[in-house]
Structure formats: C-alpha cells, structure tokens
Amino acid sequence: MESEKSSHGANHHTNVACPFCGILCDDLEIGPSSEGLKVLKNGCVKSVAGFERKLVEPSPQVDGKDVSLDEAIAAAARLIRESHLPIFGGLATDVEGVRAIMALAEKGGGIVDHALSDAQYRNFKVLQTSGWVMTTLTEARNRADLFIIAGSDVHKLHPRFFERIVCNEASMFSDNPPKRTVVFLGEGLDQSAVKGNRIGEVLTLPVKTDRIGEVLDAMRALNKGATITGDNIGGLPRAAVEDLLERCKAASYGVVVWAPPSLSFANADLTVQAVSEFVKDINLTSRFAGLALGGNEGAVSAGAVCGWQSGFPLRVSFASGKPDYDSERYAMNRMLYAKESDLLLWLASFTPDLSPPDTDIPMILLGTPSIKPARTPKVYIPVGTPGIDHAGIMVRVDNVVSLPLRKLRNSTLPRAADVLEKIEAAL
Amino acid sequence: MLIKLTGGKVYDPANGVDGEVRDIFIENGRIVSPEPTAKVDQEYPLHGRVIMAGGIDPHSHIGGGKMTIARMLLPEDHIGHEVARTELTRAGVGHAVPSTMTTGYRYAEMGYTAAFEPAMLPANARQAHMEMGDTSIIDKGAFVMLGSDDFFLRQLAGKADFAAIKDYIAWTMHAAQAIAVKVVNPGGISAFKFNQRKLDLDEKHVYYGVTPRDIIVTLARGLHELGVVHPLHIHGCNLGVPGGYETTLETIRGAEGLPIHLTHIQFHSYGTEGDLKFSSAAAPIAEAVNANKNVSCDVGQVMFGQTCTASGDSMRQFVNTRSADPKKWVVMDIECDAGCGVVPFKYRDKSFVNALQWAIGLELFLLVNDPWRLFLTTDHPNGGPFTWYPHLIRLLMDKEFRRDRMQTINQDALKYSTLASLDREYSLYEIAIMTRAGPARSLGLVDRGHLGVGAWADITVYDDNPDREAMFTTPELLFKNGELIVRNGKIVKVVNGGTHVMRPSYDPGIERSLKGYFEDYHTVRMDNFRLSDDEIVNGGRGSLIIQPTRARAA
Numbered sequence: 015m016e017s018e019k020s021s022h023g024a025n026h027h028t029n030v031a032c033p034f035c036g037i038l039c040d041d042l043e044i045g046p047s048s049e050g051l052k053v054l055k056n057g058c059v060k061s062v063a064g065f066e067r068k069l070v071e072p073s074p075q076v077d078g079k080d081v082s083l084d085e086a087i088a089a090a091a092r093l094i095r096e097s098h099l100p101i102f103g104g105l106a107t108d109v110e111g112v113r114a115i116m117a118l119a120e121k122g123g124g125i126v127d128h129a130l131s132d133a134q135y136r137n138f139k140v141l142q143t144s145g146w147v148m149t150t151l152t153e154a155r156n157r158a159d160l161f162i163i164a165g166s167d168v169h170k171l172h173p174r175f176f177e178r179i180v181c182n183e184a185s186m187f188s189d190n191p192p193k194r195t196v197v198f199l200g201e202g203l204d205q206s207a208v209k210g211n212r213i214g215e216v217l218t219l220p221v222k223t224d225r226i227g228e229v230l231d232a233m234r235a236l237n238k239g240a241t242i243t244g245d246n247i248g249g250l251p252r253a254a255v256e257d258l259l260e261r262c263k264a265a266s267y268g269v270v271v272w273a274p275p276s277l278s279f280a281n282a283d284l285t286v287q288a289v290s291e292f293v294k295d296i297n298l299t300s301r302f303a304g305l306a307l308g309g310n311e312g313a314v315s316a317g318a319v320c321g322w323q324s325g326f327p328l329r330v331s332f333a334s335g336k337p338d339y340d341s342e343r344y345a346m347n348r349m350l351y352a353k354e355s356d357l358l359l360w361l362a363s364f365t366p367d368l369s370p371p372d373t374d375i376p377m378i379l380l381g382t383p384s385i386k387p388a389r390t391p392k393v394y395i396p397v398g399t400p401g402i403d404h405a406g407i408m409v410r411v412d413n414v415v416s417l418p419l420r421k422l423r424n425s426t427l428p429r430a431a432d433v434l435e436k437i438e439a440a441l
Numbered sequence: 442m443l444i445k446l447t448g449g450k451v452y453d454p455a456n457g458v459d460g461e462v463r464d465i466f467i468e469n470g471r472i473v474s475p476e477p478t479a480k481v482d483q484e485y486p487l488h489g490r491v492i493m494a495g496g497i498d499p500h501s502h503i504g505g506g507k508m509t510i511a512r513m514l515l516p517e518d519h520i521g522h523e524v525a526r527t528e529l530t531r532a533g534v535g536h537a538v539p540s541t542m543t544t545g546y547r548y549a550e551m552g553y554t555a556a557f558e559p560a561m562l563p564a565n566a567r568q569a570h571m572e573m574g575d576t577s578i579i580d581k582g583a584f585v586m587l588g589s590d591d592f593f594l595r596q597l598a599g600k601a602d603f604a605a606i607k608d609y610i611a612w613t614m615h616a617a618q619a620i621a622v623k624v625v626n627p628g629g630i631s632a633f634k635f636n637q638r639k640l641d642l643d644e645k646h647v648y649y650g651v652t653p654r655d656i657i658v659t660l661a662r663g664l665h666e667l668g669v670v671h672p673l674h675i676h677g678c679n680l681g682v683p684g685g686y687e688t689t690l691e692t693i694r695g696a697e698g699l700p701i702h703l704t705h706i707q708f709h710s711y712g713t714e715g716d717l718k719f720s721s722a723a724a725p726i727a728e729a730v731n732a733n734k735n736v737s738c739d740v741g742q743v744m745f746g747q748t749c750t751a752s753g754d755s756m757r758q759f760v761n762t763r764s765a766d767p768k769k770w771v772v773m774d775i776e777c778d779a780g781c782g783v784v785p786f787k788y789r790d791k792s793f794v795n796a797l798q799w800a801i802g803l804e805l806f807l808l809v810n811d812p813w814r815l816f817l818t819t820d821h822p823n824g825g826p827f828t829w830y831p832h833l834i835r836l837l838m839d840k841e842f843r844r845d846r847m848q849t850i851n852q853d854a855l856k857y858s859t860l861a862s863l864d865r866e867y868s869l870y871e872i873a874i875m876t877r878a879g880p881a882r883s884l885g886l887v888d889r890g891h892l893g894v895g896a897w898a899d900i901t902v903y904d905d906n907p908d909r910e911a912m913f914t915t916p917e918l919l920f921k922n923g924e925l926i927v928r929n930g931k932i933v934k935v936v937n938g939g940t941h942v943m944r945p946s947y948d949p950g951i952e953r954s955l956k957g958y959f960e961d962y963h964t965v966r967m968d969n970f971r972l973s974d975d976e977i978v979n980g981g982r983g984s985l986i987i988q989p990t991r992a993r994a995a
Binding site for chain 1 (some may be wrong): 504505508509510512513514517518519523524525526531532533534535538539540542543562564567568571572575591595634635636648759765768769770771772773774775776777778783905939948962963964965966968969973976979
C-alpha cells in the first residue's frame with residue numbers, strides 16, 4: 015500500500031489508525047524511537063500511552079510458572095472443556111479477535127460479554143425499545159451548528175473529539191462556515207478543548223447527570239405544547255430550559271452528544287431514551303441527531319460482530335448450542351457476583367489497564383503484557399495489540415465506519431485470534 | 442474427479458434448454474463435456490428430477506451496518522428462530538433479519554448459490570464485506586450507493602468534467618469492492634439532511650441545485666460508458682407514495698434509452714384511485730417496462746407477516762416510522778455519504794394497503810412479459826424475508842393456489858387491482874430465467890447462472906413436485922463449484938463463497954482531488970477508506986471473482 019511506503023525513512027508510518035478509543039482517529043504519524051515507537055503527529059494522551067508503551071514479551075504461564083505457548087493453549091482448552099459454564103469476557107480486541115471468541119464460545123458452550131457492556135447497554139436498551147435518529151462523525155463535523163454535550167466528559171474519553179469534530183475550521187458546505195454553539199449540559203465537564211475560530215457561544219447548564227433526562231423530557235413536552243408548571247426543571251431555571259429548546263428548534267442541524275460510560279447511574283438508559291425521543295420529535299420539523307460516543311476497548315467491534323453473527327448484541331449464552339439471549343441474566347458482572355460461572359476467559363489486548371474483575375473462579379487471561387490481575391490466573395497468555403503488533407480491523411463508535419489497523423513493529427506476541435483458534439481446535 | 446448427473450430434466454434458459462433430459466458432467470468445479478470413454482467416478486441418477494443452475498438473488502440486503510442495526514433492534518423476532526451449532530454449521534438466528542452464517546445456510550438450503558447486497562454505502566463498505574465474509578457458502582457481491590454523497594453532488598453542481606465524474610464512479614467501485622452502482626432516492630438522502638422532506642424527479646436539491654433527473658442520467662450514462670455490465674440500479678424518488686407511479690413512468694422516459702434497472706418496482710407502482718386514494722398502477726408500469734427494452738426491474742414482492750424494512754432512503758423511511766410495528770426505529774445521516782432508515786413492519790393480509798401491495802407485486806409479475814428483464818425478489822427483508830421465495834414461486838406457477846390465497850386477503854383491495862383477472866402461470870423455464878439466467882446476465886457474471894460446458898458447477902436438483910412451494914423449499918441436491926453442499930435440504934458441507942466485483946478503468950489522477958477532499962472534510966483518510974483485496978481474501982475466508990467489464994466507451 016502506498017501509504018506504508020515512507021517518504022521520511024524506514025518505519026515512519028502515516029495515516030495510522032489508533033485503536034485506543036472508540037473514535038479511531040486515522041491521521042496519526044508514527045515513527046521509531048530508541049525505545050520503540052513514537053507518536054510524531056496528531057497524538058493524544060491515549061495514543062501516546064498506547065503506541066509508546068515499551069515492548070515487553072513475557073512468557074505464557076500456567077499457575078504462575080513459565081510454560082510454552084502450546085502448553086498454555088493446551089491448559090486453556092482443558093479448562094474450557096471441564097467448565098460447565100465459561101464466560102468469554104473482556105473482548106477488548108479487533109474484529110478478527112471477536113470472530114475467534116464467537117467460534118470458541120459456541121464450541122465451548124459459554125457466554126460472551128464485553129468489559130464495558132454495562133455502558134453499552136445504556137444505549138442497546140434504547141435501541142431495543144424505541145430507537146433513535148443518529149448521525150456520524152463526518153456528518154457532524156461538517157454540518158452541525160449546535161452541539162449539546164449531555165452529561166459526558168467527552169474530552170477525557172476521547173481527547174481529540176472536540177479538535178476534530180467541533181473545532182474544525184473547514185466545512186464542506188461553506189467557505190466561511192458559521193460559528194457553532196456548544197452547550198455543556200452537566201456539571202464539571204472539561205471544556206478546555208472547545209476553542210478556536212469556529213466556536214461561538216459556549217453555554218454551561220449545570221444539571222446533575224442523573225437529572226438530564228428530566229430536562230430533555232421537559233423540553234420534549236414543551237415542544238409538544240404541553241404546560242409545565244414550576245420555575246425549576248431538573249435543577250435548572252425554567253428559562254434556561256426554554257432557551258435551550260428555542261436554540262434546538264432554531265438550529266439547522268443540532269447534535270446531542272453523549273457517552274454512555276459517563277452516564278454511570280441506575281437506569282441511565284432512560285436518560286438516553288429521553289434524549290433520543292426529544293431528538294425524534296424535533297425532527298418532525300427541523301433536523302437534529304444524536305451522536306453516542308464511548309466504545310473504547312473495542313466495545314463497538316465486539317457488539318457489532320456478536321450482533322451480526324448471533325443476532326444479539328453481547329450477553330448471549332451458547333450453553334445449549336443455540337444463541338440464548340438475556341441482557342440481564344447473561345450480564346458478566348452479575349453472573350460473576352452470583353457465582354453462576356465456573357471459568358472466566360478474559361481478553362484485553364489494548365492496554366494493561368483493563369484488568370479482569372476480581373473473582374475466585376479460575377481464569378484464562380489473554381492480556382496485554384504488564385496487565386495486573388488481582389489474582390494469579392490459571393493460564394496467562396500475553397497477546398499483541400491490534401494496530402501495533404499485528405494488523406486488524408475495528409468498528410468505529412458510530413457503527414458505520416471501520417478502519418484498518420497496521421502492524422507497526424515486530425514482536426513475538428501472538429495475535430489473540432490465532433491463540434483462540436488454537437484453543438478452539440484443541441477443545 | 443468426474444461426476445455425472447444422469448437423466449434429469451434440465452432447465453437452462455441461457456442455453457435455450459427447456460426441460461430436455463440431459464446428462465451433466467462435472468470436473469474440477471466446472472461443467473465439462475468428457476470423452477465418451479472417460480471414467481465416471483461418481484454418478485447421481487436423477488431421472489424425473491428438475492435441474493437448474495444455482496439460484497442468484499440480485500437484490501437482497503444481507504450485509505452492512507443497517508442490517509446489523511436491524512438485527513440488534515429486533516431481538517424478539519429472533520426468539521423462537523434460534524439455530525443450534527452442529528459439527529458442520531455455526532449457531533445463529535433467522536427470521537426477518539437472520540444472522541450472517543444462518544443467512545448463507547438458508548440460501549443454500551433453498552438452492553441458491555449467490556446473493557447481492559444492493560445498498561452498500563462507501564463509508565460502510567468495509568463492514569458490509571466483513572458481514573458478507575461471514576455469510577456462509579454462497580457467493581456475494583454488492584452495489585455501491587452513489588448519488589447522495591457530497592463528493593458526487595459537488596461534482597455535479599460544480600459542472601465537473603464528465604470524465605472526472607466517471608473516474609469517481611469507477612474509483613468508488615474499486616475502493617468499495619463493488620460489482621455495480623445503486624442510486625437511492627437520488628439526491629434525496631442528502632436533501633433530507635438539509636431538511637427537505639421530499640424531492641420529486643425535477644425538484645432541485647435546496648443546497649446543490651441539482652435534480653434527481655440530473656443525478657440518474659449522469660450515473661446511468663457514466664456506468665454505460667465505463668462498461669459496467671449491470672445498469673444503474675435505481676431506487677427511485679417517492680418510494681411508497683400513492684401516485685408515485687407517475688414518477689416511475691417519468692423516470693423511464695427520462696432515461697433517454699440508457700439502460701436502467703428499476704428496483705423493488707412494486708413500491709413504485711401506486712396510484713391514487715378510490716376512497717383511500719391508494720390503488721394499483723401496475724398495469725401502466727408493466728406496459729412501460731414491456732415497451733422499453735432498456736429497462737429491467739425486480740419486483741420487491743410484499744409477503745404477509747413480520748419483517749423489518751432497512752433502506753438507504755432516510756427521507757422516506759422517516760415518514761414510514763409512523764407505521765413502525767413494533768414501534769421502534771432508527772434513522773441515520775451518514776458521513777456526508779448516505780443515510781439509512783430501519784423500520785420494522787408487519788404486513789397484514791386483512792389490511793387494505795398491505796393486501797393491495799401484495800396484489801400489485803403479483804400483477805407486475807404477471808403483466809411484465811419478458812422474464813429476462815424481471816427478477817424475483819422480495820427486496821429482502823423489506824417486502825418479506827427471502828425464505829418466502831418458494832411460496833412466491835408457487836403463487837406465480839399455480840393460478841388455483843393464487844386464487845385461494847386471494848380469498849384470504851382484504852377483499853376491497855382486489856377491487857383496485859387487476860390481479861383477479863390474470864390467468865398467467867409461470868413455467869419452470871421462466872422461473873429459471875427470473876431466478877438464475879436473468880440475474881446472471883444482468884450482473885455480468887461470467888460462467889454463472891447457466892449449465893453449459895465451461896460454466897461453474899453451481900447446480901440445484903429438485904424433485905418435480907406439483908406443489909411448487911414444497912419443490913423449491915427443499916431441493917434434493919445443491920452443488921457449489923462442483924461440491925455437494927446440500928442433500929434433501931440439509932447442509933452436508935460448508936464452503937466459503939467468493940465475492941464478485943467489477944473494475945472499470947479510471948484515471949488515477951482523480952485521487953489527487955479525493956485525497957484533499959478526505960483530508961479537509963472527512964474523518965477518514967483516503968488510503969484507509971479504500972478496501973484492499975487482502976481484506977476480502979482474509980487468509981482464505983473469502984476470495985475475489987473479478988468480472989470483466991465491457992469496453993469503456995469514452
């Protein structure tokens with residue numbers, strides 16, 4: 015491929031896609047440094063931490079003792095064979111890794127779930143009950159004149175979101191695009207990245223995160239012509255809510271942005287639903303859309319591949335041979351807490367920070383080197399990171415775009431998909 | 442290994458063979474004509490059986506983001522339709538929107554060996570191909586959507602050189618690994634993003650100032666001159682709108698004799714007569730199709746029951762959300778490229794509108810007289826799941842059965858349709874045209890869709906059961922590239938199908954403007970937008986079948 019040839023010398027890569035958050039920026043430049051890789055251009059705190067992590071190549075282990083990869087694979091297969099109900103969790107991997115997990119979970123008769131699916135289910139439940147109007151990154155970047163950031167610390171989850179989607183100077187629809195209004199609906203949200211020529215007003219409406227739904231429900235009711243009494247709506251002055259509604263109605267293309275991981279409270283799906291129903295209603299007369307973010311650690315790829323292969327977005331059991339779906343019963347964390355499983359296979363291939371849950375059931379850990387589980391796993395197989403140690407594909411947070419990941423360095427760390435296929439073959 | 446299929450009745454319209462008893466020989470995956478003395482290694486005595494090429498579905502939504510949205514949207518539709526893993530096959534689900542592997546198994550079990558995804562967004566092409574890569578056994582291919590993407594609309598509005606527009610069309614076919622091009626509500630998906638709610642054939646896009654007619658003619662001429670075999674695949678303006686048939690007629694006239702394919706034409710054949718201002722206009726549409734040899738179409742037959750509509754037509758689907766059943770739906774604006782709308786539907790036989798839609802589809806089948814230009818589809822899953830095909834074939838072949846079914850539907854609907862007066866019954870030969878030879882010829886599939894010497898041995902063997910629904914539901918044998926895949930409706934071997942693509946030539950200079958466009962406006966770089974061949978092949982999971990174009994005309 016042309017882009018892999020270097021105009022700057024050996025091992026200098028341009029247009030590199032970054033797997034370390036759901037946005038999958040693909041404009042990075044990466045070159046060699048004395049200690050490994052260096053992000054030369056378009057980096058952020060997450061990509062620098064990820065790409066510049068030193069290569070270490072520890073040995074696979076069984077019960078804490080170094081063994082060969084083949085011995086570790088044989089031990090893992092034995093554990094799965096002997097398990098009554100294994101959980102295949104974590105799933106922080108690329109498309110090929112999820113494909114391999116799905117095949118293994120079918121054959122091993124287990125449950126699949128992603129590490130961050132509690133957050134994903136704040137969205138999936140809304141999809142499964144009422145649906146939504148959504149947009150994607152490029153569409154929002156070029157078209158939106160109003161952004162509402164709903165209770166989500168977007169900058170922390172996605173350090174380049176504002177730079178690339180909100181503060182971009184060029185728009186394909188005008189040589190002199192109008193300034194944008196950015197509304198932060200929530201408390202303590204980092205606004206530092208919202209700056210530059212495109213940004214007009216920046217408003218802060220300090221509402222508690224778990225009351226955002228009330229505000230959106232009230233705006234929806236007001237928009238329908240209903241009467242709402244009281245001067246206070248969800249903790250905001252009524253006038254502020256009415257003003258926000260007027261701004262939404264006046265926008266040529268408004269976008270409400272939320273990141274489900276930030277909506278970390280009970281029944282937060284109802285907040286996502288309030289946002290989505292409001293957006294639907296505004297679309298009866300003008301254009302508006304939602305943009306859900308999050309999806310770090312390969313969560314989007316896991317949901318998508320599980321969705322197209324099994325019909326269901328995660329939390330599927332193959333114990334009977336058929337896909338058996340129950341988003342409550344087969345939630346990994348609930349099952350571990352209730353001790354309904356007797357084996358956890360945990361897959362985390364992007365960062366050493368995605369540690370497995372602390373559980374006393376036996377564990378097979380396919381992890382990034384330096385991952386620190388609370389207890390020694392029965393089997394530990396260090397695996398490579400997609401986009402650094404091997405090529406791959408991931409699905410972006412808007413569930414439309416997928417991006418190719420490249421192999422940037424030579425390492426002996428195996429690809430998770432290859433390890434999983436060998437375990438499956440050994441079952 | 443030489444395989445002999447002995448004594449079957451062969452229906453091979455591409456070679457003019459209409460039910461003659463013939464032996465077929467297979468060697469190395471292809472149909473051969475061996476020396477009389479050659480040793481036959483395996484023989485299948487097929488006396489009295491019906492033999493056709495493997496079925497080819499030219500319009501079935503099987504892969505891409507909107508299908509996975511539909512799958513996730515409707516867990517309740519999967520319940521009761523779960524399929525267990527076997528030693529050969531993977532687990533899955535299947536009713537309105539089957540999971541990927543199950544989709545492949547169901548097609549094979551029904552005697553089909555290829556299906557084409559008709560609405561692949563360039564921005565979503567990678568995922569569409571990954572889903573198709575997980576669709577077992579059958580060959581696949583996809584039509585890439587153009588016409589509401591901003592690069593093309595900017596070219597058209599900016600009066601770009603026609604050669605540059607053709608280069609862009611061809612570049613997109615390469616980049617997205619497509620075999621053909623589809624336009625959906627031409628310009629309308631983009632116009633909806635600017636808050637336009639309808640866009641008639643001669644109505645101007647509020648921002649770009651171009652009309653659907655401009656878009657259709659430009660794309661149709663572009664494809665014709667590029668030598669792409671399948672003509673522009675048109676999902677016209679005003680889908681589902683009463684009175685929309687006039688737009689359809691005007692679209693045919695507006696093609697100026699250029700080859701065009703009008704897809705799911707049933708949804709575009711509605712009149713405005715009667716108390717409910719909804720009636721069949723199948724007769725004038727069929728008359729126009731019959732009279733214009735440059736036009737081909739597929740029907741998009743409606744079948745009764747639960748399904749899920751999934752379309753790139755965000756503008757029309759937003760209107761259809763009012764009829765969502767169950768009441769949940771997704772509409773998306775996508776990447777300055779396209780859009781989508783996913784709306785579950787339940788077609789009811791006692792509903793006036795749904796019954797009339799069913800009747801209009803059948804009328805079109807029975808009134809269009811050239812099966813080479815009319816293909817059998819339900820626009821899966823929009824009119825109904827593809828698993829209805831055997832039932833639909835019986836409706837076309839058996840007028841008594843059709844009459845019985847007509848008794849069960851809303852009787853008022855029949856008053857606004859000519860269906861009751863139509864006695865035509867399709868022959869096996871005509872069915873073989875509509876489901877094999879016609880789609881293969883229209884798509885430009887070399888050595889597929891026929892049973893002549895040299896063809897790939899994709900072969901379906903049926904019991905000649907007078908109950909045509911039973912016959913087409915459970916073929917006795919299915920061979921894919923000469924390998925036995927299905928016996929008595931059950932899969933006995935699983936293989937990976939290939940992906941058909943077509944690659945018209947273009948001036949790579951177009952990439953200079955595309956590269957800047959992607960860097961200035963998009964969130965993906967051009968080099969990452971483009972799919973490589975390796976992504977399709979993926980270490981043997983898939984393979985590429987590159988179909989030849991005709992000569993580039995200009």
